[in-house]
Amino acid sequence: MVQPIPGTVVDQLLAAIRNLMPIAGASCYFVDEQGRPFGHRLNGLSREHLQEYRHDFCERDPFFPALHQPSGKDIVSLEDISSQRDTAGYLEGFLHRYGYCDEVEMFFRRSDGRIAMGVGMIRDERSGRFRTSELELIAKVKPFLQLTLAAYLNTNTEGMQWRTSSFASQLTTREVEVVEHLLGGASNREIANLCNVTVATVKAHFFNIFDKTGVTSRTELVARILTQ
Incomplete structure (x- = not known):
């Protein structure tokens, strides 16, 4: 985590x-x-x-x-x-x-x-x-x-080291931050508040993250990171 x-x-x-x-x-x-x-x-x-x-x-x-x-x-x-x-x-x-x-x-x-x-x-x-x-x-x-x-x-x-992995290197700094909040159990609205953006922007970030990493859901995203 x-x-x-x-x-x-x-x-x-x-x-x-x-x-x-x-x-x-x-x-x-x-x-x-x-x-x-x-x-x-x-x-x-x-x-x-x-x-x-x-x-x-x-x-x-x-x-x-x-x-x-x-x-x-x-x-x-x-x-x-x-x-x-x-x-x-x-x-x-x-x-x-x-x-x-x-x-x-x-x-x-x-x-x-x-x-x-x-x-x-x-x-x-x-x-x-x-x-x-x-x-x-x-x-x-x-x-x-x-x-x-x-x-x-x-x-x-060990999970803290994912920031230096090849998986994280595909993402922007803000996308990494969004993923970290997801791993911390935050909802879309909570992530929006933490990042000072709208919920729509958070959803757009997840769309881009899924596209870059080839995953299709948040569950798969978390599983991929933890196996890194």
């Missing part, structure tokens, strides 16, 4: 994190073998925010998972990385444009150490920047969340 954690579990995780302390919003995403985020779910953040992030800022994000894979650090604040990387473009061009002033990222790793999932927590001017005591609270909660998610993160992890 490409998206190993049910959407309801992710939604509950985001809600629990928002109950820890005042934040403007949170985003949960999965991470592929190349350290790229996908399958975002949001709490308190807009789809327009996500769409602009994907289009203009994803590869420039100082929290991009691939950048933090070698460090082994699982809780990263904007202050942590401001001395190591140029964060001005991301901060001024993206966060400040939406009225946000600070961000902290929490990474979850598989048993082999690879980042498999991340949660971004964003603050606005009303709540101010993250305080030391709040970062300490996040650090205390993180091991419990990791333990809770471990069974999901370490189940069928």
Whole structure:
């Protein structure tokens, strides 16, 4: 399974994190073998925010998972990385444009150490920047969340590698995203909401996917991917 954690579990995780302390919003995403985020779910953040992030800022994000894979650090604040990387473009061009002033990222790793999932927590001017005591609270909660998610993160992890298969190479980036949401159990309407498109567009994507891969149904599509 490409998206190993049910959407309801992710939604509950985001809600629990928002109950820890005042934040403007949170985003949960999965991470592929190349350290790229996908399958975002949001709490308190807009789809327009996500769409602009994907289009203009994803590869420039100082929290991009691939950048933090070698460090082994699982809780990263904007202050942590401001001395190591140029964060001005991301901060001024993206966060400040939406009225946000600070961000902290929490990474979850598989048993082999690879980042498999991340949660971004964003603050606005009303709540101010993250305080030391709040970062300490996040650090205390993180091991419990990791333990809770471990069974999901370490189940069928081979399926994550399908993105680098010859099967996936036939598809566009958006078609790959649509398939990943399908494998995560999402309906057409849910996929449309996650991708910020219409249901008709989702159906058109599936038509193109079927045509490219030679399958005739969603069941056959899932079976083909799992046998990859």
